[in-house]
Amino acid sequence: MVQTGQMTERVTPGTIASVAKMALASILMLSAALVLAACVRLIETPLQARPEKAVMAAGVLFAAVLVVLPGLCMLRLGRSLRPETASLAFLAACSLVMLATYFFWVRGYVFFPADILIWSESDFVNDILKLTVGYPLYTVPSNADSFHYVPGSQVLTWLLASLAGKGGSIPAYRVVQMVYNAVTAFVATLCCRKIVHLTNPSSKAPANWLWMAFWYASLFLMATNPITNGFAHNLHGDALAQLVNIAAFYLLLRYIEEPGWGVVAAMIALGPIGFMVKQNFLIWPVIFAAFLLVWGRSRTRFFVFTAASAALCLATIGICFAVWGRPFGYWIFYEMSTHPISVLRSFQHALSAWAYLAAGLLGGVALLRGKPAGSLFGVWLISLALFALECYTSGIEWLLNHLGPGSLMAGVWFLAALAALWDRMLHSPRAPDHADWAYAGAITVAVLLTFSGMGLVRIPLEPLSPDAYRYVQAIEDQFKGQPANTILLDDGTWVYRNDRVIMKDRATTIGSQASGNVDVDFSGFISRMAAKRYAKILVRDFHQPDCWYDNAVWPRKRELRKAILENYRETGSIPGVLPPNDVKQRAEDPHLFSEITILEPITDSAQPPRQ
Secondary structure, three states, rough: EEEOOOEEEEOOOOOHHHHHHHHHHHHHHHHHHHHHHHHHHHHHHHHHHOHHHHHHHHHHHHHHHHHHHHHHHHHHHHHHHHHHHHHHHHHHHHHHHHHHHHHHHHHHHOOOOOOOOOEEEEEEEEHHHHHHHHHOOOOOHHOOOOOOOOOOHHHHHHHHHOOOOOOOOHHHHHHHHHHHHHHHHHHHHHHHHHHHHHHHOOHHHHHHHHHOOOHHHHHHHOOOOOOOOOOOOOOOOHHHHHHHHHHHHHHEEEEEEEHOOOHHHHHHHHHHHHHHOHHHHHHHHHHHHHHHHHHHHHHHHHHHHHHHHHHHHHHHHHHHHHHHHHHHHHHHHHHHHHOOOOOOHHHHHHHOOOOHHHHHHHHHHHHHHOOOOOOOHHHHHHHHHHHHHHHHHHOOOOOHHHHHHHHHHHHHHHHHHHHHHHHHOOOOOOOOOOOHHHHHHHHHHHHHHHHHHHOOOOOOEEEEEEHHHHHHHHHHHHOOOOOOOEEEOOOOOOHHHHOOOOOOHHHHHHHHHHOOOOOOOOOOHHHHOOOOOHHHHHOOOOOOOOOOOOOOOOOOOOHHHHHHHEEEEEEEEEOOOOHHHHHOOOOOOOHHOOOOHHHEEEOOOOOOOOO
């Protein structure tokens, strides 16, 4: 039972048929976007050397879609067409075009053969390699071969890829991330449906094909937006973590509908599951407990949840310690805690994500204004508090991916509020006039401008330069004819997979430790350099201030580049990747596609190293 105004209305759960209808609408929208993206690729391939003409050709195709699909809707409805329905049809067509553009754009990243698109990819693949060779996921810090992520996403990604017969394929791992995103968008669509149903049980929006398709495409784009969800297609824990977060949000909404033990059991189970995907998910059991205490309407359920969830989470952490020992505690809890949070940076991140924050605020106000401050109001407050907490924790680094789950929840509130506005317009007793058409057009433009502010509008251009493949081949050529374990590549694990080598002294691991305010022991790295452990070392930006072995922003000097120069000399280089067609678009992390310095051990007859 939920309170709406002075009346108490029973909210019936969605039937299997209605959920199946929503799933079908999502699949149809997803399929149509993939087909349209393939058409764009066919059109643009002959025009790769002329990017402006390629975009114009794709624009003609998109314009046809934006005319034909709403036109068919208008023809079908005839004189009964209302302006808000025409507006919705156009918005659904726009969301289809934007989703197709995203698929065309992301394809170049997803199928790139090397794990160097962002800093986490090498460690992600390295963890999968560890699983296949039986090497511990977490070892002593001096090895510099571990990282501060829990293994849930890596394990599940490898299992799903293996089921498809692609257990050793890096592109397959990224395809799995896209599958996570597709499921995330569907769960978010279910959240939209529930919020609309809870605020207005008589609404026709949840059963409307246009709304279902528009919601799904828009939420898919929000789940992969480049502002706060830029790693959703990369080998990183964010895609699966966002799926678990939106599932937790859905459980809150489901509890409002059906406050029973089944939902409580799901909440209990989601705690340890979420922790194994990303350790910051431990905040959700606290959120669940607070919600049950204030709005749960049952002290018994609150106490049972609190005890069972705490026991299960502690047991999960205990098992991890039993398997990996103290290194697990170091990498998962201690190492991250050494990085200070900049409140000023957190504030800047909140301003950068303003569109999502505004969408969550205005969406909740539009839906809940005039209604009693009941449990749904509590869920809205929780989503805002989580967004604020994500803003704060994002101050630990310069990236905004911490804000991804909160941004998606804000998008859910925004799209649900749009449906409420559509309902009010549709139920107007009078026939629409010219002003109504103007209002509908203004709302459509406002929504599209908001989507642009959310980063949902992309240009249909290939993001990766063809020179990136030359760069990968040049790195692979350095390994030909030599054992992989004798060559240190600062970042990138794909070159070690065939030889099943777990390499120490990785740059991301060292950089992560060295950037914290902690006295880390790098004696293992220095001793391996002194012993000339490697026949060859490949280092990006070796003489630049942001070299990952000696970064200028580290709080203290670590003398790692000095240790390399004292024992190795430069013998060559690999040029960095050039932007495609003079367009300033490169890989997502330009550092990983920059010039590589090749170093080999100093011998007695060799010249002194360059300082």
